Amino acid sequence: MKLYGAHLSPYFGRCYLVMALKGQTDAVELGDIPGGMKSPAHMAANPTGKIPYLEKDDGTYLIESQVIAEYLDAILEGDALVPEDLDEATHALMICRIIDTYMAPAMERFWANRGYSDEEVKKAATESLPAAFDYLEHFITGGKYLSGDSWTIADAALIPWLFHMEKFAKQHGVDGFGDRPKLQEWYAHVSQTDIVKDSMVRAEKSLEQLLAFLQKK
Template identity: 30%
Template sequence: MKLYYSATSPYARKVRVLIIEQGLQDAVSLERADPMAENAATRIGNPLSKIPALELKDGSHLFDSPVICEYLDHEAAGEALLPKDGDRRWAVLTAQALGDGILDAALSLVMESRRPETERSAFWQDRWTAAIHRGVDEIAEDVAADRKVFDLGRITYACALGYLDFRLPDLDWRGPHPNLVTWYDEISGRESFVLTTPPE
């Protein structure tokens, strides 16, 4: 299998962390791809021209990080990071959606900041910022309820917080959440996160 990714994509980072945690490094090769490049959609097998995208052994493709993560977790021999059924499955999927939603809002803020200042929407910037802060508040509550859990939801949380540090440090999610900072620093020390840290 082949994963098309960018070293700075938090969605691709989530997949890469799962690959390492599940010991799939020999089963999945990594290939950097620029989704903005000409013919990128054809190259990576995603008509939306977005990464990550996973090319399977038969040449077919999967795309969108939740789909790829579920597929790889299903293929792995290790303990599932996404439970196959029961209440815990829905809790993990909801946590993943929360982390991805924070990332969606953060990416929108980053892209908006690259527009000419006179063309930026204060309304949308405020809305995305508020969504991020509410999302981080929810993450802090969830983590405080059980700090020892490690699953796909927690992986997504950490990738989201890491992206805020990487692209939007002025939002300062850390200030109001010292306990969450401690948890994040602990999880960031795992080999899977160290090896997937985006370049400065």
């Protein structure tokens, strides 16, 4: 199998974190997009022109980070990140859905290359993102992990966004998770783990590579 994308992408990061949390980072080859984003090779594999995408052993492809993350969790050895218990599983997957539906679109407003207006960015910082944080605060378990008492796919979904909160959202007045005690408790714990520290390093290195590439253009 081969996972295509870059660590700066929080969606690619989610898939990689599934591998990391299961201790299986060597089980899947990582690759850059052949020819770059939206190249013929990229579009042939994934017509949406997005990352990540996974080339399976049979030569077929999977797209959409949550789908890939659940697939990797199912086939790789290691502790299951989608719990076997139905209630626990649906809770973890619900957190992923909240992140993707409410938080991610707001966070993407802070990406300069997307061309959003100042008003759209301001609304994301003052309305959309705080609302998304409120939804998460309401539903997460509370404690060291987002869902239950161990790592789940929900943690893998949120952790990659921590780099973007620090690097981009903070520039627009977003100060962490604000006055939300459950999210604060979660962050206080996970920020001290190698899982999060390594994720931040990978994203920073990926950003540096992107900036160096853009300077050459």
